[in-house]
Amino acid sequence: MNKVVLATRNAGKIVELRRILEESSLPIELVGLEDFPDIADVAETGLTFAENALLKAHAVARESGLLAVADDSGLCVDALNGMPGIFSARWSGTHGDDVANLWLLLAQISDVPDGRRQGHFACTAALALPSGEEHVVEGAMHGHVIREPRGANGFGYDPIFVPDGESRTTAEMSAGEKDAISHRGRAFRALVPVIESVVL
Amino acid sequence: MNKVVLATRNAGKIVELRRILEESSLPIELVGLEDFPDIADVAETGLTFAENALLKAHAVARESGLLAVADDSGLCVDALNGMPGIFSARWSGTHGDDVANLWLLLAQISDVPDGRRQGHFACTAALALPSGEEHVVEGAMHGHVIREPRGANGFGYDPIFVPDGESRTTAEMSAGEKDAISHRGRAFRALVPVIESVVL
Numbered sequence: 021m022n023k024v025v026l027a028t029r030n031a032g033k034i035v036e037l038r039r040i041l042e043e044s045s046l047p048i049e050l051v052g053l054e055d056f057p058d059i060a061d062v063a064e065t066g067l068t069f070a071e072n073a074l075l076k077a078h079a080v081a082r083e084s085g086l087l088a089v090a091d092d093s094g095l096c097v098d099a100l101n102g103m104p105g106i107f108s109a110r111w112s113g114t115h116g117d118d119v120a121n122l123w124l125l126l127a128q129i130s131d132v133p134d135g136r137r138q139g140h141f142a143c144t145a146a147l148a149l150p151s152g153e154e155h156v157v158e159g160a161m162h163g164h165v166i167r168e169p170r171g172a173n174g175f176g177y178d179p180i181f182v183p184d185g186e187s188r189t190t191a192e193m194s195a196g197e198k199d200a201i202s203h204r205g206r207a208f209r210a211l212v213p214v215i216e217s218v219v220l
Numbered sequence: 221m222n223k224v225v226l227a228t229r230n231a232g233k234i235v236e237l238r239r240i241l242e243e244s245s246l247p248i249e250l251v252g253l254e255d256f257p258d259i260a261d262v263a264e265t266g267l268t269f270a271e272n273a274l275l276k277a278h279a280v281a282r283e284s285g286l287l288a289v290a291d292d293s294g295l296c297v298d299a300l301n302g303m304p305g306i307f308s309a310r311w312s313g314t315h316g317d318d319v320a321n322l323w324l325l326l327a328q329i330s331d332v333p334d335g336r337r338q339g340h341f342a343c344t345a346a347l348a349l350p351s352g353e354e355h356v357v358e359g360a361m362h363g364h365v366i367r368e369p370r371g372a373n374g375f376g377y378d379p380i381f382v383p384d385g386e387s388r389t390t391a392e393m394s395a396g397e398k399d400a401i402s403h404r405g406r407a408f409r410a411l412v413p414v415i416e417s418v419v420l
Contacts, residue, residue: 063331064331065331065332065333067299067332067336099267100301100303100307101300101301101302101303101305102301103300103301103303105301107300107328107329110327110328110331111328112324112327113323113324113326113327113328113330114327123313124312124313124324126313127310127312127313127314128307128310128311128313129307131263131264131265131310132265132267133265136267
């Protein structure tokens with residue numbers, strides 16, 4: 021069975037990625053970065069989701085000698101020209117402080133009226149092989165940003181994002197409901213046939 | 221002599237605008253918003269510099285019965301898709317906290333390598349008449365964002381911005397040197413003939 025390394029240390033992402041990829045019944049064994057304590061974190065110096073996802077996937081594929089899957093994803097708010105975007109996880113200046121990131125975003129756009137608060141979650145998923153071969157797929161979920169957090173599921177900006185056609189935030193949905201429409205769900209389902217073509 | 225109201229409560233901007241407009245020897249008397257304590261602050265609900273500058277200029281022209289000049293300006297960082305942009309003065313979530321805004325921006329782009337830190341200061345200046353007539357002009361100053369603040373002049377993001385062709389930040393320049401090349405200097409000098417055509 022082929023091992024595939026999920027190249028992220030973000031606990032929320034690991035749970036989502038495992039859930040989505042395990043649903044696919046691919047003949048692969050998913051392992052996390054915790055099995056590779058010697059692989060250093062890659063600085064996300066790219067300026068696009070794809071650049072960063074590829075940076076991470078290539079580094080882990082090269083150092084582990086295995087297939088590596090990485091994603092870069094974020095919330096793109098129209099009123100902020102698509103930001104926080106690739107900076108979503110470090111928007112408040114500290115990497116991974118979901119609460120500070122969310123409240124900063126709400127404060128920044130507090131003057132932006134209802135009806136002009138559209139945005140989308142974007143995800144770029146990358147698959148890299150130790151040989152250097154690479155594949156990139158994308159997924160998006162459109163909606164708008166509300167003014168107060170609601171819901172306890174998910175992570176990141178989920179409590180302030182309501183997808184188009186929904187009245188609930190993605191933090192008020194079950195994991196399965198979110199996966200079915202989410203940017204990450206779409207990107208990783210698009211990755212399944214790509215992984216298949218590589219491992220079969 | 222025609223009175224023209226400078227429609228801003230930002231002390232740093234008022235000093236710059238007075239300096240630039242007084243240089244022009246226009247037959248006008250500049251007055252500040254402090255002379256109109258009853259005019260409420262306008263929420264900057266626009267999503268462009270021009271929208272916000274016009275919102276402020278029209279509100280003050282209407283309520284004061286005088287010519288009103290307003291500007292909206294900000295630092296547009298390429299790696300942030302042009303943000304903080306119109307949100308420059310409220311980037312950290314609190315309006316007008318220059319120090320917090322500057323350090324937040326530095327932290328957000330700390331992973332962005334030298335050579336990819338380009339940006340520009342942009343200024344849109346608007347002139348509005350009580351009749352509703354309006355005029356808009358623009359100015360820009362291109363350069364890049366450094367990693368540590370330098371210099372004590374200016375305000376806002378001046379200590380971390382080095383204009384193209386310069387080695388100093390705009391906070392290390394004299395007022396006159398900055399005015400000669402700055403976004404606000406350019407925009408307000410472009411406004412002089414417009415004011416002239418209206419008041420003469």
